[in-house]
Amino acid sequence: MEDRTLQIQDFKVDRSKYDDSSEIENEFVADPGVTEKLVRVISKNKNEPEWMLNKRLQGYNSFMKTKMPNWGPDLSKLDLNKIIYYVKPGTTESKKWEDVPKEIRKVAERIGIPEAEKKSLSGVGFQFDSEMAYHNLKKEWEDKGVIFENMDVAVHKYPELVKKYFMTNCIPVDDHKFIMLHAAVWSGGTFIYVPPKVKVEIPLQAYFRMNAKQGGQFEHTLIIADEGSEVHYIEGCSAPQYEESALHAGCVELHALEGSRIRYSSVENWSKNTFNLNTKRAIVHKNARADWINGNLGSGCTMLYPSSILIGEGASSDSLGIAFAAKGQNQDTGSKVVHAAPNTSSTIWAKSISKNGGVASYRGSVRILKNAKNSKCSVNCDALLIGEGSVSNTYPFMKVENNDVDISHEASVGKIGDEEIFYLMSRGLTEEQAMQMVVAGFIEPVVKQLPLEYAVELNKLIELEMEGSIG
Amino acid sequence: MLNSKVVSELSKNEPEWLIRIRKNALKTFEKLSLPYFKYGLAISNNLSKFNLDSLNPLELQDIRIISEGAEVLLFEDALKKYPKILKDFFSSADFGKNKFASLHGAFFNQTLFVVVPKNTKAKVKINLELKTTLIQNLIVVAEENSELDFIENLNSVSEEFRSQFIKVIAKRGSKIKYFTLQDFSEDVNNFVERKADLKEDSSLAWVDYILGSKLTKLNSSIELNGSGSSAKTIGAFLGENKQGFDLYIESVHNAPDTHSDILTHGTLNDESRSIYRGLIKIKNGAKNSIGYQKESTLLLSDKAEADAVPKLEIKEKEVKCSHGTAIGRLDDEKLFYLMARGLDEKSAKMQLIRAFFEPIESQLENKEMVSKLRVAISKKLERAVK
Numbered sequence: 001m002e003d004r005t006l007q008i009q010d011f012k013v014d015r016s017k018y019d020d021s022s023e024i025e026n027e028f029v030a031d032p033g034v035t036e037k038l039v040r041v042i043s044k045n046k047n048e049p050e051w052m053l054n055k056r057l058q059g060y061n062s063f064m065k066t067k068m069p070n071w072g073p074d075l076s077k078l079d080l081n082k083i084i085y086y087v088k089p090g091t092t093e094s095k096k097w098e099d100v101p102k103e104i105r106k107v108a109e110r111i112g113i114p115e116a117e118k119k120s121l122s123g124v125g126f127q128f129d130s131e132m133a134y135h136n137l138k139k140e141w142e143d144k145g146v147i148f149e150n151m152d153v154a155v156h157k158y159p160e161l162v163k164k165y166f167m168t169n170c171i172p173v174d175d176h177k178f179i180m181l182h183a184a185v186w187s188g189g190t191f192i193y194v195p196p197k198v199k200v201e202i203p204l205q206a207y208f209r210m211n212a213k214q215g216g217q218f219e220h221t222l223i224i225a226d227e228g229s230e231v232h233y234i235e236g237c238s239a240p241q242y243e244e245s246a247l248h249a250g251c252v253e254l255h256a257l258e259g260s261r262i263r264y265s266s267v268e269n270w271s272k273n274t275f276n277l278n279t280k281r282a283i284v285h286k287n288a289r290a291d292w293i294n295g296n297l298g299s300g301c302t303m304l305y306p307s308s309i310l311i312g313e314g315a316s317s318d319s320l321g322i323a324f325a326a327k328g329q330n331q332d333t334g335s336k337v338v339h340a341a342p343n344t345s346s347t348i349w350a351k352s353i354s355k356n357g358g359v360a361s362y363r364g365s366v367r368i369l370k371n372a373k374n375s376k377c378s379v380n381c382d383a384l385l386i387g388e389g390s391v392s393n394t395y396p397f398m399k400v401e402n403n404d405v406d407i408s409h410e411a412s413v414g415k416i417g418d419e420e421i422f423y424l425m426s427r428g429l430t431e432e433q434a435m436q437m438v439v440a441g442f443i444e445p446v447v448k449q450l451p452l453e454y455a456v457e458l459n460k461l462i463e464l465e466m467e468g469s470i471g
Numbered sequence: 472m473l474n475s476k477v478v479s480e481l482s483k484n485e486p487e488w489l490i491r492i493r494k495n496a497l498k499t500f501e502k503l504s505l506p507y508f509k510y511g512l513a514i515s516n517n518l519s520k521f522n523l524d525s526l527n528p529l530e531l532q533d534i535r536i537i538s539e540g541a542e543v544l545l546f547e548d549a550l551k552k553y554p555k556i557l558k559d560f561f562s563s564a565d566f567g568k569n570k571f572a573s574l575h576g577a578f579f580n581q582t583l584f585v586v587v588p589k590n591t592k593a594k595v596k597i598n599l600e601l602k603t604t605l606i607q608n609l610i611v612v613a614e615e616n617s618e619l620d621f622i623e624n625l626n627s628v629s630e631e632f633r634s635q636f637i638k639v640i641a642k643r644g645s646k647i648k649y650f651t652l653q654d655f656s657e658d659v660n661n662f663v664e665r666k667a668d669l670k671e672d673s674s675l676a677w678v679d680y681i682l683g684s685k686l687t688k689l690n691s692s693i694e695l696n697g698s699g700s701s702a703k704t705i706g707a708f709l710g711e712n713k714q715g716f717d718l719y720i721e722s723v724h725n726a727p728d729t730h731s732d733i734l735t736h737g738t739l740n741d742e743s744r745s746i747y748r749g750l751i752k753i754k755n756g757a758k759n760s761i762g763y764q765k766e767s768t769l770l771l772s773d774k775a776e777a778d779a780v781p782k783l784e785i786k787e788k789e790v791k792c793s794h795g796t797a798i799g800r801l802d803d804e805k806l807f808y809l810m811a812r813g814l815d816e817k818s819a820k821m822q823l824i825r826a827f828f829e830p831i832e833s834q835l836e837n838k839e840m841v842s843k844l845r846v847a848i849s850k851k852l853e854r855a856v857k
Contacts (some may be wrong), residue, residue, distance in 0.1 A: 017705070128479040191645060200487065227853070241532040245667065260601070350791075365513065367513055383783075383785070385785065385788035385790075387788070387790065388788070389755060389786070390786075390788055391784070391785065391786045391787045392783065392784075393782070393783060393784045393785070394781075394782055394784075394794070395511075395782050396779075396781060396796075397510070397511040397513065397514060397778075397779075397780050398770075398777075398778060398780065398796065398798065399513045399514055399641065399776075399778045400770070400776065400777045400778065400779075400798045401547075401776050402770075402773055403771065403772055403773050403800050404773070404800060405770070406797075406799045406800075407796075407797060407798040407799060408795070408796065408797040408798075408799075409779070409781065409794075409795060409796040409797070410793070410794070410795040410796075411781075411791065411793060411794050411795070412793035412794075413783060413785045413789070413790065413791075413792040413793065414791055414792070415789060415790070436823055452750065
């Protein structure tokens with residue numbers, strides 16, 4: 001343990017290591033724009049069964065017919081015809097770290113993937129642009145029947161499970177415009193299946209890296225926790241800084257079957273010209289639980305609202321989120337819960353920081369259906385404004401259709417108190433350090449829920465963002 | 472009954488510019504279909520089947536006004552004395568917003584103008600017994616350093632339609648208390664669009680008791696345009712049977728050192744329904760502003776439905792702003808406690824409901840208003856607690 005603490009102290013985050021791009025030989029780069037031909041090429045490239053191709057085509061056709069959403073942040077700068085929807089780096093997936101191509105390995109090592117695996121993970125995956133580069137699951141868990149696989153491979157290896165759960169009742173293909181697009185061009189991602197009663201005690205992790213210029217990343221994550229099982233999955237995301245905008249339209253589906261528990265954590269640190277239009281949803285069955293933990297720091301524009309649909313009696317869900325909007329960033333995040341069964345409960349805790357002209361919005365929706373007797377929901381939003389021209393918005397929607405419930409929502413917006421800063425400065429800190437400390441205290445409740453490495457990374461990233469925010 | 476003939480009849484003695492406004496509104500009215508209001512993903516208020524056939528704007532409604540210290544004028548006199556304010560009112564009213572607003576713009580049949588002179592204390596009481604279609608404009612101006620106590624008492628005898636556009640102008644240093652007790656019968660459709668413009672160091676307290684009506688759609692907006700101004704919007708609604716309340720309340724801080732407070736408490740029994748939307752907006756530059764918003768709904772029946780959307784839009788960091796909302800039921804534990812102390816179930820429930828409205832009561836300075844709320848609670852909620 002001591003050894004570990006030491007390592008953490010050495011842990012330094014250098015923004016440049018995320019923003020750097022790498023010279024990688026790509027095996028296949030599609031032309032910008034999405035066409036039916038491209039969809040067929042992707043499917044063929046992956047040697048997919050007919051039903052998956054049909055799903056892709058259904059998504060493509062609906063996508064072409066559907067208009068852009070007319071609410072939320074401005075998406076007019078997103079030119080869908082300039083995005084490259086499929087990039088295949090010159091690599092096949094490896095099980096051994098040494099087999100990963102040198103350049104990709106360098107990137108991964110710079111971000112800290114293998115160290116993390118050695119330290120405290122049950123398994124790890126690393127996706128580079130559209131394809132998975134590395135995937136490994138510790139033998140112990142493999143023996144117990146846990147599946148941790150690249151989504152592309154899972155389509156071939158576990159067709160029954162994938163057919164049953166992939167974009168069916170959780171996030172259907174026609175859900176919204178960007179899900180349709182996702183369905184058409186999805187590539188890579190993670191597939192996890194945990195057999196009944198198996199408890200995966202240490203987290204599984206995947207890291208997604210967008211490297212290609214004007215790239216689009218459309219990874220699909222599907223997690224099925226069978227009855228009475230438990231799993232914690234962590235995802236990290238980053239992309240280098242290019243001049244052209246990039247698009248991330250991922251999709252995360254969680255199926256928490258009876259009595260199971262899924263905890264999903266992600267720290268998204270896309271470069272500042274990325275549009276992060278991500279969809280995450282969980283179907284929570286009887287007495288099961290789904291927890292969302294999200295840190296959104298990067299990207300120019302984020303629209304992300306992790307949702308939980310509580311369909312079984314006694315189901316519950318927790319959602320914790322931090323959004324950090326610096327200058328030029330628009331973080332439109334929130335959470336959505338539908339209580340569709342009796343005795344269900346949920347909590348949402350959202351914290352946002354807007355700095356020097358950044359825009360952070362909480363947009364949430366809570367729905368209690370008629371039969372969801374004795375349900376409880378509490379929503380808490382806190383916003384911190386730093387610097388001139390920063391904006392904080394709160395848009396909570398609540399709809400209650402029966403009277404056997406307890407719902408509450410609370411929000412507060414404020415700035416860093418002068419007294420707090422004065423106190424810390426009188427203790428010998430510089431103004432900048434004092435500010436950083438107050439901000440760290442503000443996000444502490446969320447950071448606490450993250451595994452140590454991620455908590456440290458998040459803190460360091462925020463420290464980095466806070467630099468030079470005085471005056 | 473809603474056609475251009477009626478419009479010409481209503482505008483017989485009106486100046487050209489106003490006739491033009493009516494005609495434009497009529498054009499919009501004829502073009503628009505009845506609205507299906509959607510607020511966010513799941514919340515909606517469907518008025519697309521609303522029946523407008525029985526409206527008769529030509530039949531005029533009498534109204535009783537008691538005024539002490541204030542000048543109360545009808546349209547013609549107001550036009551002579553305050554043409555600019557009147558013109559501003561009509562040209563700034565958004566009659567194109569939806570079908571009901573355009574209906575108002577084309578067919579309004581009453582315009583009242585209330586002015587409180589400088590440095591004067593005034594009291595105005597309006598008693599209305601609604602007998603026919605009333606489409607009313609109301610302009611209230613409090614001149615510098617004046618004080619106004621304004622009371623609206625609303626009742627009805629039959630199934631009617633009422634639409635009201637209100638504009639309140641509070642000049643520097645003036646104080647307005649505006650209290651509306653709406654107790655229409657449960658077949659009245661009631662639409663209110665109101666705006667207030669608060670100048671330097673003025674204050675406005677808007678208090679609403681929403682007891683009656685089949686449907687009340689209230690849009691309330693206060694703009695704090697002068698530094699040091701403060702506003703309160705306090706509302707209590709008590710729904711039963713199939714009553715529906717669609718309330719939108721906003722405070723817009725445009726100037727520094729402004730203070731706003733929105734407090735809404737309501738109970739819903741039977742199949743009644745409420746939609747509450749609130750917004751605090753703080754513009755960049757409105758330093759040292761304080762905004763507060765709180766909404767609570769108590770559901771007394773299984774079929775009642777409550778929706779809430781309390782929003783914040785903050786563009787200035789030197790502020791304090793918070794909001795909260797809660798939707799729930801009578802607390803079993805509290806009920807048990809009171810009953811263990813010897814109260815029967817009915818009185819215990821009544822106590823809890825009274826306590827629920829306590830935050831509203833404590834904001835009221837006027838004893839009469841407190842007692843009216845208590846009477847309304849015991850009258851309207853008797854069935855709910857039995």
